[in-house]
Amino acid sequence: MNKNYFEIIRAGINSTFQDLGRDNLYHIGVPFSGAMDNRNFLLANKLVGNDHNDPVIEFAYQGPHLKYHGDKINIAITGDVSFKIKKGDNLIDGECYQSFILENNDELDILSTNKSVYGYIAISGTFDLQFQWSSCSTNTKAKIGSNNGEKLSVNQKINIKEINNNFMNRKLNYINKKIENIRVIKGTNFNYFSEEGKKIFFKNEFKVSKLSDRMGMRLEGKKIENIVDTNIRSEGLIKGVIQVPADGNPIIMLSDHGTIGGYPKIGVVVSADYDRLVQLTPGSTIKFQEVDLNSAETLFKLYDLETQNLISQI
Amino acid sequence: MIKNISNLGDAALYCDFGKEVNKDINTQVIKYFKTIQKKNIAGVNNITPSYNKLIISFDLKKINFNKLKKAIDNIEIIKGDSIQNKKFEIPVCCEKEFSLDIKRLEEKLKMKEEKIYESFFEKEFFCYMTGFIAGMPFLGDLDENLRAKRLDTPRVKVPKGSIGLTEQFANIYTFESPGGWNIIGNTPLNIFDSSKENKPNLINPGDLVTFKRISKEKYQNYHE
Secondary structure (H helix, E strand, O other): OOOEEEEEEOOOOOOOOEOOOOOOOHOOOOOOOOOOOOHHHHHHHHHHHOOOOOOOEEEEOOOOEEEOOOEEEEEEOOOOOEEEEEEEOOEEEOOOEOOOEOOOOOOEEEEOOOOOOEEEEEEEEEEOOOOOOOOOOOOOOEEEEHHHHHOOOOEEEEEEHHHHHHHOOOEEEOOOOOOOOOEEOOOOOOHEEEEHHHHHHHHOOEEEEEOOOEEEEEOOOOOOOEEEOOOOOOOOOOEEEEEEOOOOOOOEEOOOOOOEEOOOOOEEEEEHHHHHHOOEEEEEEEEEEEEEHHHHHHHHHHHHHHHHHHHHHH | OOOOOEEEOEEEHHHOOOOOOOOHHHHHHHHHHHHHHOOOOOOEEEEEEOOEEEEEEOOOOOHHHHHHHHHHHHOOOOOOOOOOOOEEEEEOOOOOOOOOOHHHHHHHOOOHHHHHHHHHHHHHHEEEOOOOOOEEEEOOOOOOOOOOOOOOOOOOEOOOOOHHHHEOOEOOOOOOEEEOOEEEEEOOOOEOOOOOOOOOOOOOOOOOOEEEEHHHHHHHHHOO
């Protein structure tokens, strides 16, 4: 029935459909989900002339290898990504932030993200997806969203409902900035930690652990000592919250996080730094810098303005 | 009543109802939750009630902490807008294969298995909140003599339908998930159904829950 589709030759490590996510469901235990790196999600859609909330494919580390079947279509990749486009016998090095045309039997091979985690594929058309609570975002843990709540797997098809005629070539000069310091606001349980523990939190470096995914980022470092209680009464969480369980190693809540948690909150990552936080790969180091609420709001205004600027340049 | 409102990061309000955990305080939290939900305040994107806290998160592009705090400070809770307490009876099978931690609990609580179950099945529970994973109800309060700590090392996979106990609460694992609660049985009932978008949770805050022990045969032939 669908004459336009991608055949999945290799699915990649964690390839899922994402949009801006679903809101107002924390109270029943359903997190936002949605694209981890909001800016790169928005840029991908703009590069193919889509609406800002159209579904895209998000991949992590190694992305999918896709073979395209159907009428020509415009594609864009965002993030810091190495990929190849195969047209007949020609193997072309792909460039991010630049739209390109795929034709019948062309292949797109997302080799890997470079010193970053997430990248995005947008198409000038509409994927054929199920929506739950007005969002296609796949939450593989709760089995919610498109693709029956599962990540993409080999040999399945990605059907395209329709292709729009947006074949314009669009380009953006943009380099993803790496971030050294992640700015945080003190958490509601900041005083649960010893003076030494607080100092460690703001002065020492932490290493991003391998046990990090769309739910959370685990950090390793010098133990942050708790002097009050290593448990609190379970209460709501939001993305960016940094909890410290009994072992003294911080965990940062990310987009698919559990909606309720019972570990003390030492800090919360500012909204302006979230997109860059999620791109930190296991093994890289992270340092926290304290800011107050006013500065955090200003930082976000600047970050959002910069995003809007980039979008308007496309 | 809200005792204090502070900021949780730059995009959420942390409304503190005090340190106590009881039905009265939790009912206040739920009333605030429902009132704020009805107000449809522009920019608010999630309201999360828990035992004695309410977290309101918002889109920083549309509103900020000070503006939203003012709105919440001035909110009037409709008096007499009582919460409907729906009642549920949840079937539970306690055969060996389902009651993963009953022996551990016997040791922890220094109680015989039968006494533990007797006390558990006699109780009517109140749903304080739902969450952590989709649809999981946090039910209280267990009798003093049934209160145990979490497992020292949480399980990587707790089976779907498991009934867990910890401290003064019982919960139900709505799907397979990591978790550290003491598992005493399993329900064949589906507690969360994401295909029912308007009503995915069977049990909601304020509801009253009792458990009913069923045989393995009944468990296996259970139809909703």
